[in-house]
Amino acid sequence: MFFLWAPVSLFLSFVISHTWSVQMSWDTWRTEPRNQGDEFEKPNSQPHIVFILVDDQGFRDVGYHGSEIKTPTLDRLAAQGVKLENYYVQPLCSPSRSQLMTGSKNVIDTTCHPSKALKSQQVSDPHWPSTLHHSSFPAQLPSTGKCHASPEAKRSRLRYPYGSGDYYSHYKCEGPGMCGYDLYEGEEAAWEQDHGLYSTVMFTRKAISILASHNPRKQPLFLYLAYQAVHSPLQVPARYLERYKGIPNLHRRKYAAMVSCLDDAILNLTLALKRYGYYDNTVIVYSSDNGGQPFAGGSNWPLRGSKATYWEGGIRAVGFVHSPLLLNKGTKCRSLVHVTDWFPTLVSLGEGTLDEDLNLDGYDVWESISEGYPSPRQDILHNIDPIYIKAKNGSWKAGYGLWNTAIQAALRVGHWKLLTGVPGYSDWVPPQTFSSQRLTNRYHNERIRWDRGKSIWLFNITADPYERVDVSQHYPHIVKKMLMRLAQYNKTAVPVRYPAKDLRSNPQYNSGVWGPWYKDEKEQEEEQYNNFFTNHLGKTSWKDKSKNRKLKRKMKH
Known part of the structure; x- marks a missing residue:
């Protein structure tokens, strides 16, 4: 099932578009019995799972790693959970996301070359959404945020196909004459739902609306929240910049402010988990998708290298697990953990089943995280x-x-x-x-x-x-x-597929939006037929829509 937008009244009480209710502690949050069903209804034994994936956060760019950036929420969640201090991802966005979704390494699952991972992913590969829904989880697992890898992405509620465009207008340019709109609601461009909100705020609101519309006692929930932050371009609401006047480098100052905004977003999400009755039976996983980029304000110190490299600074990530269900809270996990391990770990935690013939590269590492057992992973x-x-x-x-x-x-x-x-x-x-x-x-x-x-x-x-x-x-x-x-x-690798750029992917040929563009002959005939009537009936073109929307936003700002 799809989760619809919740009425504004359901979440404006604790998510305010310009002020964010960050002064309130989740320890003192007043829980109301909303959307929790019958009080005598038997609660789920399966935990709710919230997976938070952030973009380009450097190893040092969190308070508990000694950063000058203030991240009180992340610090507290990590301190009360388990910090993953030997945790690895891939050096770029798409490979990390494809491996997260499939539990398989790029060299084996045919997404061999990072820069072409999005084009070469096998649609037939098993993904954790399709695996988890065979359990008691919803058939359409709610997700929101940046995709940049998965064929399952079209099922996301509110999403960026690519996720490196403007944080407010949600437009992305790949070069002169190759710009387009990069925000979807489900399978359609989100023209009507887009109010020009800063993406960190927008995705958090959407996630909270999903929590508000679901009954946590009736059915377990898997929520995948993939933020655009803190990837470039370096954009952030001005009020966050005020906190970092002492940082002379403009890139670092903006980056620090973006991380603080992200920290506030995680606080609001945590408060919502408490308010709507999820928290006590929820596992929260927090992860960056790769190392930070120093030339865009990120820091991996004292690790060597940066994003897009195989030095530790490119692949050792910020990560932690927070949950009341953890047995060894307040600890550090120094066992080897890799991004492919989340697939089998979370499917098993959600009481799903894994076919023996999947040949996953990931391991179930829950006991290593929760109880401190040695990791089954050795390489x-x-x-x-x-x-x-x-x-x-x-x-x-x-x-x-x-x-x-x-x-x-x-x-x-x-x-x-x-x-x-x-x-x-x-x-x-x-x-x-x-x-x-x-x-x-x-x-x-x-x-x-x-x-x-x-x-x-x-x-x-x-x-x-x-x-x-x-x-x-x-x-x-x-x-x-x-x-x-x-x-x-x-010897297990398949030949690399590295197709040349195809000009048909240009948004100007696809209603002004980024997204799936390949069409077979029948689809092309239908599109030509529809375009004929659209043009002759004088409907507004995407260019006019785009122009009008930009003018409206300029008036707002």
Whole structure:
């Protein structure tokens, strides 16, 4: 079933568009018996699951990792839950999201090349929405926010197909003459539902309306809330910028303000979970999709590298689990956890079933998180990219005849991490870098020049989480074993599909919106037929609609 917009009166009492009710503590929130059904009705044994995925939040960009950014809500939720301090994702948006949804790695599930993951995803791959609904969860699992990967995305309530456009107008440009509207309600462009709200506020309101319209005692709820924040462009309501006047770097100041706005959003969501009777039986998972981008204000210090790299700064993520159902609250989980593990973990937690022939790469890690047991996961294939072979000194010889080290690849096994090829931007970016007005000034960055001619690295991540001491020359037997493991993984990969850009995807050919654009011959004939009558009946074109909407918004601001 689809969840409709709730009446404004249901949630304006605690979500105010311009002030956000952040002064109230959830400990003192007055719970009212709304939408909870008959008080004698037997409650669900299955927990509600709320998965919050944020975009481009750096490892250091949360209060409990020592940031100057104030995140009291995230700090408290994490402190009362379990902090995931050995938690990994992929270095870019789409691969992390596809692996989250399928429980499979890109190198195996055919979304091999990150920049083309959205185009090459197999629609037939199992997704956790289709798996969970065989349990007692709704057939249409409510989700809202940025998609950027999943074929299930069209079932989302309010969503961005791509999610890196303007936070207010919800337009995205890929270049001159290639701009379009990027907000949907279900399968249709959300022209009528769009009121020009800042996306963090908009998605939170939508999530709360879903909570308000559902009976938590009658049926378990899975809510997937994928924020656009804190991805560029760096936009934020002015009142949040006031908090960070002391940060001279404009990018960092705006980024910090966006994180604070996000923190307020999570507070309002948590208050709603309490108000509507979900909280005591809910598992909240919080995760970033990749590391932060220093050139857009993010910080991964003291980790090395940034988003889009296979250094720890690109793939070790902020993450925690908060729930009254946790057995070991207030702890840190240092067991190895990967984004693919959420698929089997949450399906099992929701009492769903997993077919034996799925061949998932993820593991059920609930006992590791909740009770502190060792993780069943012992290794992570971060990636193998056979297209990216830019290491000039890479060769089969450097790989002991076992692996061509020109290929970009990264593998973690136990304490050890191996990288080959060109792992990406490798600087450490300390906090003082942001004291200058321009991020292009790298004077404060710690730069490594002696490894430019290298094509293979080995680190003991447990002893050296900041990747400062390459020990590949000291442990050649470990290097050889891990190169053999890479070669074994590579045998399971399918050929990379990396299609060229197709101009038919331009929004100007698709009613001015981003979204699915491929049509077979029958669909094209029907569209031509409909367009003929539309043009001759003189209906307003998408260009006129777009122009009128922009004029209205300018008048509002």
